[in-house]
Structures are given as structure tokens and as C-alpha cells.
Amino acid sequence: MNTWDVAKKWKDMCEQGKNLECINELYAENVVSKEMPGMPGEVISGRQNVWNKSKDWLESVEDFHASSISEPVVAGNFFTAKMDFDCTFKERGRQKMEEVCVYEVKDGKIASEQYFYTM
Numbered sequence: 001m002n003t004w005d006v007a008k009k010w011k012d013m014c015e016q017g018k019n020l021e022c023i024n025e026l027y028a029e030n031v032v033s034k035e036m037p038g039m040p041g042e043v044i045s046g047r048q049n050v051w052n053k054s055k056d057w058l059e060s061v062e063d064f065h066a067s068s069i070s071e072p073v074v075a076g077n078f079f080t081a082k083m084d085f086d087c088t089f090k091e092r093g094r095q096k097m098e099e100v101c102v103y104e105v106k107d108g109k110i111a112s113e114q115y116f117y118t119m
Helices: 003-015 019-026 047-060
Strands: 027-034 043-045 061-069 073-075 078-089 093-106 109-117
Touching (some): 003 073, 003 078, 019 027, 043 047, 047 061
Antiparallel strands (some): 027 043, 061 078, 093 109
């Protein structure tokens, strides 16, 4: 798959709530994931570790009130999208969040992801 194919499939799977399946299918074994500096799990590597991080985040949510993902923008081996969430967390209550996600694709798999958001 080329970068556009990966970006489209990533968006489709995330919109269907298949986030963990997306990691299993589209992410490279040695993927690197970066959060904002100072955040827990600021930099982690390995598909299983990224899967675990995503599972923990999903399990921390009590209820999703709304979410959206923009159409991906592709440039070479990279794609980006804006994600918006309105959710109630089990420990922190209801929050609205928006972030920009940047992904790098190598050999048809997501090799890195990085998230940008206001804390």
C-alpha cells in the first residue's frame, strides 16, 4: 500500500471504532509513538506497546459524546489529520480535545506517529 492507501484505511478503521485492529494491521512492528513532551508515555516503541497504550486510553474513557477525524493530507511518505473528541473520562470527567496527528509510512506500514495538542 502507498501512503494514501494507508491514510485512507487508517481513517476508515478509526471511524469504525477499530482502533486496536488498525494498529495490528497497519503499524510496523518497530513503530515509534510520540506524545507531547512531559506526557506519560512520551516516547514508546514497538507495535505491542503502542497497542497497549491505545487500549489503556480507550479504557480510560467512560463515554464518547462526539468525535471526528479530518480527511488525511498526504505529502510523500507522511500523512496528517486533525482529530476532535468530546468524551467523559472515568478519572477526569468530561473534556473536549483536539489534536493534530502526523504519521510516517515506510514499506506500506505506519513507522511513526506523533501527536500535537494543547495540554
